[in-house]
Amino acid sequence: MPPELNADHTHLADNGKARLSLDELAGIQPGMARLMVEISDRMWKAYHAGRARNRPLARYELSEATKIMKTSAVVRPKYAESMQRFIDEEMASLRGVVESEDWARFDAAFEAVVKATNRYHEEFEKGFLVWKVPEEPPRDLDLTPRP
Numbered sequence: 044m045p046p047e048l049n050a051d052h053t054h055l056a057d058n059g060k061a062r063l064s065l066d067e068l069a070g071i072q073p074g075m076a077r078l079m080v081e082i083s084d085r086m087w088k089a090y091h092a093g094r095a096r097n098r099p100l101a102r103y104e105l106s107e108a109t110k111i112m113k114t115s116a117v118v119r120p121k122y123a124e125s126m127q128r129f130i131d132e133e134m135a136s137l138r139g140v141v142e143s144e145d146w147a148r149f150d151a152a153f154e155a156v157v158k159a160t161n162r163y164h165e166e167f168e169k170g171f172l173v174w175k176v177p178e179e180p181p182r183d184l185d186l187t188p189r190p
Contacts, residue, residue, distance in 0.1 A: 095186035
């Protein structure tokens, strides 16, 4: 055990059903595979919201996807620099298109995000993960813009 850790000092979290140590809590945190599913779902919804010209919903889904991306950088520090670059470049560009409601540029901006996503998969030796936007819009949301 590293000297900075004190074996006699343990913190337990109690959720009313179980008492878990910090190490146990850390062990059940989602990794990249689980977080990427959540990001994918948010991006799919953002895409179809943008196609429907529903700015508030597209903005919300992009914001939520970005929050999950930031979480992924915490749980997998080796991706932190690349993830921040992706957020600062591709995601920022897409957010700008949505904010300005420049729907004529939306498809191209989203395609740039998809290409960058798959380029990063290649960079991190996960080229077998080729993400694409599902053609069907999500069934769990009404994408109709509200007045």
